[in-house]
Amino acid sequence: MTITTYIYPNGFKLIHEKVTNLSASSINVFCDVGSIYEPSNLRGASHFVEHMCFKGTKRVPNPKDIFLTYDKIGAFLNAYTEKRYTCYTVKCDSDYIENVVVMMSDMMLNSTFNKSEFKKEEHVVVEENVKSEDVPSNLMHDELTEMIYKGSSFEHNVDKLKYHDNKFDYDEIIKYYTLFYKPSRMVLSITTSCSFNDIKRFLKTTDFVKQPGSTQEIPPEYMITPCIKPQDDIRIKIIDMKGYRTSHLGISFRVESSDKYVINLFTTIMSGPMSSRLFSLLREENGLTYTSSVYTNYHKVYGDITIYAETEKSKVLQNGKKPGVLPLIISELKHLLKNGITKKEIEMAKQYKKGALKIASEDIDNLTGHNGENYLIHPTEEVVPFKYLYEKHYKNITVSDINKMIQKYIRPSLMSVALVGPKIINETNLHKMLNDIKA
Numbered sequence: 454m455t456i457t458t459y460i461y462p463n464g465f466k467l468i469h470e471k472v473t474n475l476s477a478s479s480i481n482v483f484c485d486v487g488s489i490y491e492p493s494n495l496r497g498a499s500h501f502v503e504h505m506c507f508k509g510t511k512r513v514p515n516p517k518d519i520f521l522t523y524d525k526i527g528a529f530l531n532a533y534t535e536k537r538y539t540c541y542t543v544k545c546d547s548d549y550i551e552n553v554v555v556m557m558s559d560m561m562l563n564s565t566f567n568k569s570e571f572k573k574e575e576h577v578v579v580e581e582n583v584k585s586e587d588v589p590s591n592l593m594h595d596e597l598t599e600m601i602y603k604g605s606s607f608e609h610n611v612d613k614l615k616y617h618d619n620k621f622d623y624d625e626i627i628k629y630y631t632l633f634y635k636p637s638r639m640v641l642s643i644t645t646s647c648s649f650n651d652i653k654r655f656l657k658t659t660d661f662v663k664q665p666g667s668t669q670e671i672p673p674e675y676m677i678t679p680c681i682k683p684q685d686d687i688r689i690k691i692i693d694m695k696g697y698r699t700s701h702l703g704i705s706f707r708v709e710s711s712d713k714y715v716i717n718l719f720t721t722i723m724s725g726p727m728s729s730r731l732f733s734l735l736r737e738e739n740g741l742t743y744t745s746s747v748y749t750n751y752h753k754v755y756g757d758i759t760i761y762a763e764t765e766k767s768k769v770l771q772n773g774k775k776p777g778v779l780p781l782i783i784s785e786l787k788h789l790l791k792n793g794i795t796k797k798e799i800e801m802a803k804q805y806k807k808g809a810l811k812i813a814s815e816d817i818d819n820l821t822g823h824n825g826e827n828y829l830i831h832p833t834e835e836v837v838p839f840k841y842l843y844e845k846h847y848k849n850i851t852v853s854d855i856n857k858m859i860q861k862y863i864r865p866s867l868m869s870v871a872l873v874g875p876k877i878i879n880e881t882n883l884h885k886m887l888n889d890i891k892a
Contacts, residue, residue: 456824456838457649461656463666464637468828468836469652470644470820478547478645479821482557482661483829484539485640486633489606492674496609497616498629500534501578505630506541507532508570510563513556516570522556534611537752538829544818547647551655554641558659561634566627575620582614589694589701590763593873596690597705600869601757604682632675635667636660642825644817681707681755687887688869693876700766700874702779704887705759707867710751714846715858716758721802722794722855723747723760725809728801731760734781741768741778753830758862766875779886786863786890793856803850807843814840865890 459467487499508516523530528545541561543553585591595610602608641661643652656662684707708716724731724747735741742764749758762778770777776784813819820839827836837845865888872883 456836458828458836459649459653461636461662463662463664465661466640466828466832467652467656468640468642468824469649470642470824470838471649472644472646472817472820475646475817476547477544477817478550478643478647479817480543480545480550480553480557481642481821481825482541482561483640483642483825484541484561484634485537485638485829487534487536487538488609488611489536489677490633490671490675491609491629495621495625495629497578497612498621498626499539500612501574501621501626502630502634503532503534503539503541504574504578505566505571505626506560506564506634508574509565509567510559511565512559512563514565514567519556519560522552526552528553536607536609536611538826540822540825542818542821547645550643550645550647550652551658554655554661555659558661561639562636562660562664564630564634566623566630568623571621571623571626575617578612579614579617582612582617585612586614589692589697589699589873590761592692592694593701593703593761593871594759596692596871596873597703597757597759597869600688600690600871601705601707602681602755603684603688604678605680605755606678607681607752607755629675632669632671636662636664637666640825640829642821642828644821644824679754685866687865687884689880689883689887690869690871691876691878691880691883692871692873694874697874698765699763700769700872700877702762702764702769702782703759703871704761704782705757705869705871706862706864707869708749708756708758708862710754710756712858712861713749713751713756715850715854716749716756716862718799718802718806718847718850719794719855719858720747720749720758721806722798726801726805730785731762731782734785735762735764735778739772739775739781741772741781766877769872769877783886783890789859790863790890793859794852796852799850799852799855803843803847806847810839810843863890 455471457469491498513519526549528543530543532541545553599608731745735745742762745762747760750756764778768777769779823839824836
């Protein structure tokens, strides 16, 4: 497997990874636009524009004909919006790559934003948000995001129902689209058995390459606010959702993204394998919860690590005469601060991570996403191939590295907590319980 990159004269970027003996290819086109760029009057615009790029172009005005282009070749087509970027994905038979990249370039660069489709799609986006916000775990995640990244552009979620209290201004959305959707802000990542020269030849006929470059600067109102307000105490949000039998608990700690690989190995110790600490503590030893995990998010400078558990509302605080989910997690965090992790645990975590990465590397979609995201966000750095991540970033992590990370981040002054479900505790009492972690 070989990774090759190329920058076209108009600024469009290509990153190609060669694989053998596969008839399918994975294509991701990343556009450097997401919720972090949105001014207050355009919250949710990046997600909405993503939807509109499927609603017709000058060449293919009928949205159904766009879908038929992919359906006729059995291709998988999707898109998603993140805080940092918007990504359009296709997986298809390699024989159809040329047609696919032509269609993707037309969708992304020549969307017409038909006014009737515009109005209809606003309703679709509202419905998507209604569905999302009816899920307690999604609300929990949104609240944690706003607390962790308070004071920066990253505190605003990609989309929320409240963003659509007022209709979008059509001209403002067009301005936003034309400002950010241009070749110089895009990266095409492809994993395929086709050669690098073949892909360059296919792209030569697309608007990704044919459209001229742009020197237009991003106006100040769209610029990122990178700073984050200092935090000196626990941040708490409790949302009372009557009618639910379960409670969703999230305990997050703000981290620095430069420590991501040490943190990732720590999360493997805490959650992932069936021998992990959280699984053993909550499920195997106490029979408390079927769903628990530790997950991470990383941005260019800051990120977060979140301990999540869903349990019956009566078991959040107490499990009969024994501690419930919340006091058990607090006790585990205190134990980590006092005793750290063991050599046996890190050896197990490394073996698990090595095996998990090897399995994940057999999915070409993982390679494509990894390559494109890294090339977009860190264009001047060499992209480490997915299959070498373990050797490059995990192999040499030590017990001391993880224990130092625990001391650095697992503390109340970096903690945000969200509890969503039937109300079982007030903020004052919850704060007292959580503050015990530093004891």
